[in-house]
Amino acid sequence: MDLNSPLFDRIRIKPTCDDAKPSAGPGCERPGCARPGLYRAPKGRKQEGQYWRFCMDHVREYNASYNYFAGMNDAAVQAFQKDAMIGHRPTWTMGVGRGEAKPEAATRDWDYVDPLGVLRAAGVGPQGRQKAEPQPPRFSAPVRKALDVLGLDETADAAAIKAQYKVLVKRFHPDANGGDRSFEDRLRDIIRAHDTLRAAGMC
Numbered sequence: 001m002d003l004n005s006p007l008f009d010r011i012r013i014k015p016t017c018d019d020a021k022p023s024a025g026p027g028c029e030r031p032g033c034a035r036p037g038l039y040r041a042p043k044g045r046k047q048e049g050q051y052w053r054f055c056m057d058h059v060r061e062y063n064a065s066y067n068y069f070a071g072m073n074d075a076a077v078q079a080f081q082k083d084a085m086i087g088h089r090p091t092w093t094m095g096v097g098r099g100e101a102k103p104e105a106a107t108r109d110w111d112y113v114d115p116l117g118v119l120r121a122a123g124v125g126p127q128g129r130q131k132a133e134p135q136p137p138r139f140s141a142p143v144r145k146a147l148d149v150l151g152l153d154e155t156a157d158a159a160a161i162k163a164q165y166k167v168l169v170k171r172f173h174p175d176a177n178g179g180d181r182s183f184e185d186r187l188r189d190i191i192r193a194h195d196t197l198r199a200a201g202m203c
């Protein structure tokens with residue numbers, strides 16, 4: 001590259017010719033403002049990626065009055081907003097309310113906000129389908145307790161109850177334990193549980 005070419009000379013000398021500002025970067029583009037344009041502000045719709053440069057005061061002023069929808073008719077605005085609802089979200093980062101809208105507000109928009117549980121009650125939404133209402137217990141408390149004593153759950157049928165009862169009586173009967181009577185309490189519980197289940201017609 002030939003740095004001594006006349007082309008470079010032209011570029012180099014240009015600032016000293018017609019620009020009074022020192023080489024501290026571009027100035028604020030607000031007419032009449034001479035401060036450095038240290039802040040960028042988007043120029044707007046159809047000029048995405050283009051920015052004004054402003055000083056702090058004027059970038060604030062610009063952002064406060066910035067209207068992304070300027071120049072759009074109502075139908076176009078509605079179409080744009082509808083589009084945004086379906087998933088086109090840049091509205092919130094580009095446009096209306098810029099500076100005021102919290103980012104969380106934008107991303108939380110389509111979460112389910114259901115403080116009264118209306119959607120949940122209707123079975124709509126992420127929590128609605130989570131679980132069916134707990135079924136009322138099939139058996140009374142004494143029956144469930146008896147099944148528990150026998151080490152069975154509520155799916156046990158009559159055959160299972162009879163078989164388990166037989167096993168447990170054998171295991172905890174003093175005759176099966178060399179006359180050890182320390183299992184008597186347990187055996188009594190097992191017999192009582194079996195009685196309960198038989199009374200309930202379960203075996």
Ligand SMILES: [Zn+2]
Pocket residue numbers: 028029030033034035054055056057058
């Ligand atoms: Zn300014």
